[in-house]
Amino acid sequence: MxxxxxxxxxxxxxxxxxxxxxxxxxxxxxxxxxxxxxxxxxxxxxxxxxxxxxxxxxxxxxxxxxxxxxxxxxxxxxxxxxxxxxxxxxxxxxxxxxxxxxxxxxxxxxxxxxxxxxxxxxxxxxxxxxxxxxxxxxxxxxxLPAAKDEVVDGEIVRHAALTDPETRYRQRYVDLAVNPEVREIFRIRAEVVRGLRKFLDSRGFLEVETPILQPIYGGAAAKPFTTYHNQLHQELFLRVSFELYLKRLLVGGLDRVYEIGRDFRNEGVSFKHNPEFTQLEFYMAYADYNTIMDMTEQMISEVAQEVLGTMIVNFNGHEIDLTPPWNRLQIRQGLIDHAGIDIQDYPTAADLEEVLKARQISFKPGTPRGKLINLLMDTYLEPILIQPTFLYDYPRDISPLAKAKPEDPSTVERFEGYIGGMELCNAFTELNDPLDQEKRFLELGRAYAEDDEERNPMDEDFLRALAYGMPPAGGFGIGVDRLVMMLTGQHSLREVILFPPLREEE
RNA sequence: GGGCGCGUAGCUCAAUGGUAGAGCAGCGGCCUUUUAAGCCGUUGGUUCAGGGUUCGAGCCCCUGCGCGCUCACCA
Structure with a gap:
């Protein structure tokens, strides 16, 4: 009792x-x-x-x-x-x-x-x-924990406030009850989501809801949570992304769609990773990744201006200016400039392995070329991308759903947005060639054959949909939690998630 | 999962291996314009849990649990 x-x-x-x-x-x-x-x-x-x-x-x-x-x-x-x-x-x-x-x-x-x-x-x-x-x-x-506010020169100073992170997260109701600035973060979060909706709604996008319980997961290389439907006698997966369902809707004539909802990835937890997180994905027919880049910087800066009244935010110890246009850095050029490596000179994984070894960057044997390039990006580019930057033109083999550049089949039209040294969003010109898509699934099956959990399973129905014809399109995904974290200047995802996961008590 | 750190009153924190303390909160009293109200008095502890070392452990050692940071993981 x-x-x-x-x-x-x-x-x-x-x-x-x-x-x-x-x-x-x-x-x-x-x-x-x-x-x-x-x-x-x-x-x-x-x-x-x-x-x-x-x-x-x-x-x-x-x-x-x-x-x-x-x-x-x-x-x-x-x-x-x-x-x-x-x-x-x-x-x-x-x-x-x-x-x-x-x-x-x-x-x-x-x-x-x-x-x-x-x-x-x-x-x-x-x-x-x-x-x-x-x-x-x-x-x-x-x-409630004793907390007294003192006003010193107009500033509120709180004495003996609740700060223990475990109590704050486990009993968030107490945290919220005594720490007004925590309530403020979640008010901002709600407004940010509303701002994103408003931006997309005003451009003719239709908000939709797609299955969270899926017979086949896909759209991201992530380990899924599994569950079981008793009556259907079927194993189901909690979605790791919305992508494959939203693109089916492009086939169906919903030219501009978006979804805001929860993704689930059965992976480690860190200041920027949570097993369940809120994602916004939108897909826009007759657009490409250049269109999406423009839209992204508009959307984020507009939301910041609307919610915070400014495009300048403090995050990760830096003053960040979200005013468009954002920096754009091609990966190959970025690595030439900041690592002194032209990846074009190293056409195979084996070639690149020598480079990484020489620079004492560790990697698992058998890592595909694209992942090795990714390691170079993590080492030389990500940490220096403080002001908003689009890193673009990704290796094909780590981007199985993106369309290759017409003049360079080893590179795809894909970009990621970085702010404060943290990846914020991911977008590309969508692959709509059903035969090419099938080939990519098969390539990926080979690439990940040894790591069963990360294998991206072939989605036959998705291929069938593409075979009916999908318009050329640009697609976009952003971690809403990370966006809120950046806009509110918080150092951890847990500060913008009401009930972050904790081990069971006792 | 690995490494490092932390766990003391409801909250925020002290305490050379030698009687566990403070402020706030609480309780009793005084107080008709206070605002971290004030003044006087006062209660409150399985020091995360379990073992060990020691004459003696909050402190040292081991195990476990929880939390944090970090690495790995995360196209």
Whole structure:
């Protein structure tokens, strides 16, 4: 039972709750009659004051008790709701001895209270509700971590705030309840997603939903989570990307589609990796990767401007300017400039292996050429791509769904966007030649034959769809969590995911 | 999975191998315009768990658990 291992403090609160009930006061009443948010109350009073209204402004407010200051025959308190804090001022003159005693005896920090009274301004100038009546809305049996805000030169300094990451993530409700800046991150996150939708909707894109449970996973080289459907007697995979389903929709005539949803990859966790993460993918017929590059920098900068009111963000210790146009760096040229290697001079994996060995970059034997190039990019390019940069023209063998460049069959029209040294998005001119696509699947099957889990299985139905004809198109994918992380200047994905995965307790 | 680090009161943190402490929160008292309210008094500990070394372990050793950082992994 919950109360079994209650501490002394918790038992005290439990006792208060039970006593209230004994006195005929329900500590968890069904309804509240709050008729204004805290912020609206302050706004309304200021307008009232400015208009010189003689009549008092009477309101019923409610929220969580965040500070209590008893002063003998009067009490001050702050309550907090979704819109912020407001001060309550309670005098024996208005509420009487019994109610004041009730407040002092039974109300604790963290409880939800409803108070009715008139709006006033205190001697110190704070807009305050002078309470005439109040009641318990919800008694908190556990105490929230003590956190006191001090205003120093207009800056809010919080004392003894909850910072332990395990408690913060495991009991996110506590984190949110006491750390307003955490709430702010998730408000921004919601607005970012809304901004992305608005950008795409206004350009004629259709938002769709495709299966999360899939008989064949694909669209990314990632290890899937597996599950089982009892009635169908079928093994199913949680999707690792939306790509193959969204491109089927291009075949079906939905020329511009996008999906925002969860992808699942059964892999390690890091500051920029989470086993489930939110992805935005869009596909645009009659576009190519150049079109998509332009759109990407527009979309991200517009969303930043709209949500943050600026295109300058601080991330990873750098001031980053999202204003278009972004840098564009061809991979081959980038490696010539920053590594002194022209990959064109090393047409086979064996050739490149010598280069990596000479530079003491470790790799697994049998690594395909494209992956070796990727290692060079990780070493020489990714860390220096601080300001927004499109890295483009990828090796064909690590891009099985992208279309090759007409003049160079070993290279595909693909780019990734990097900001603050972190990969943010991935896009390409989509491969729409069904026979070429089949060949790529087969090549990939060979390349990954030894590593069963990473093998990208052949999707026969996807090939069948392509064989009906898919318009030329550009496609795009972005990690929404990473985008929010960058826009909010957070150093870890966990700070922008409400309930990040943790090992089970006990 | 490997390496490194951390785990002490509800929260934030102290404590040479020698009686486990502070601030805030809590509890009692004073206080009719406070706001990190203040003043006086006071409660609160399986030091993550289990073993070991030692006359004696929060501290040293081992194992386990959890968290963080990092490497690997992640086209």
């Amino acid at each position: 919950l109360t079994e291992d209650f501490s002394e403090l918790e038992n005290l609160r439990l006792e208060k709750m039970l006593q209230l009930r004994q006195n005929g006061i329900e500590p968890y009443p069904t309804r509240s009659y709050k008729n204004s948010s805290n912020a609206d109350a302050i706004k309304a009073f200021e307008a009232h004051e400015a208009a010189g209204e003689a009549e008092a402004l009477k309101l019923t407010l409610a929220g969580r008790l965040r500070a209590i200051r008893h002063m003998g025959k009067l009490s001050f308190a702050h309550i907090e709701d979704r819109t912020g804090k407001i001060q309550l001022f309670m005098r024996i003159n208005e509420v009487g001895q019994d109610k004041l005693d009730e407040f002092v005896r039974y109300f604790d920090l963290g409880d939800f209270i409803e108070a009715t009274g008139t709006m006033v301004r205190t001697k110190r100038g704070e807009v305050t509700l002078q309470v005439e009546d109040f009641r318990m809305l919800s008694k908190a049996l556990y105490q």
